Amino acid sequence: MKQLFDFFPIVIFFLIYKFYGDLPPQWIELANRLPLVELTPGEPKHAILMATLGIIIATLLQNLVHYLIYRKLERMHLISLVLLLAFGSLTLAFRDGNFIIWKVTVINWLFAAVFLGSEFVGERKPLVERMMSKALQVPAPIWFKVNHLWVGFFIVLGILNLIVAYGFSEETWVNFKLFGVLGLTFVFIIAQALYLQRHALNTAEDK
Structure with missing residues (x-):
C-alpha cells in the first residue's frame, strides 16, 4: 500500500496529461492565476505543463498526508519534492x-x-x-x-x-x-x- 501511495503523484501527472483536453476551462483559468502558469484550454502542447503543475500539487499533498498520518516527513519524499519544485518551476517558466x-x-x-x-x-x-x-x-x-x-x-x-x-x-x-x-x-x-x-x-x- 505504501508503494502505491508513493506513486500517487505520478498517477495524477498521467491523468492530467491524458485528459487535458477534457478539463473544465474553469480549472485552466484557476491554474493561470498561479505564478509562471499560462495555459490555453485544449492546447495539446500545454498538457505537459498542466500535468507538471498537477504533480507538484500532488507531491505537496503527499507530504502533508504522510505527516498527518505518521507525524513525520519521509526523506525520500522531501528530496523528490525539492527536485520537483526546482525542475517543475523551470518547466513552467520556460514552457519546456x-x-x-x-x-x-x-x-x-x-x-x-x-x-x-x-x-x-x-x-x-x-x-x-x-x-x-x-x-x-x-x-x-x-x-x-x-x-x-x-x-x-x-x-x-x-x-x-x-x-x-x-x-x-x-x-x-x-x-x-x-x-x-x-x-x-x-x-x-x-x-x-x-x-x-x-x-x-x-x-x-x-x-
Whole structure:
C-alpha cells in the first residue's frame, strides 16, 4: 500500500496529461492565476505543463498526508519534492518539458548516490539494511549485494528514462513514466524480496 501511495503523484501527472483536453476551462483559468502558469484550454502542447503543475500539487499533498498520518516527513519524499519544485518551476517558466523529463533521471541517479553513499557514512551500513533489518535478518554481505543492486537499478532507470524521452514521442514517455517505471519497480521489489527471503531462510537453518 505504501508503494502505491508513493506513486500517487505520478498517477495524477498521467491523468492530467491524458485528459487535458477534457478539463473544465474553469480549472485552466484557476491554474493561470498561479505564478509562471499560462495555459490555453485544449492546447495539446500545454498538457505537459498542466500535468507538471498537477504533480507538484500532488507531491505537496503527499507530504502533508504522510505527516498527518505518521507525524513525520519521509526523506525520500522531501528530496523528490525539492527536485520537483526546482525542475517543475523551470518547466513552467520556460514552457519546456525537457526539464521535467530530466527530473526523473536526476532523482533516480541521486537515489543511486544515496544508496551507495550510505555504505561510507554513519554506521557504514547499506541503506537497504537500515530500512529492512528490523523485519528481516540476512548475512551482512547479502545486504551489500542488494544495496548495489538498487544502485544499479536506479542508474539504469535514469538511462532508460532518457532513451524513451528522446527516442520516442512525448506521449510514449508519459506512458513509460507511469507504467514502465511502476512495472519495473514492482518486478525489482519482488525479485529483491525473494532473494532476501531465500537467504533469510538459509540463515535460520544454519542456526
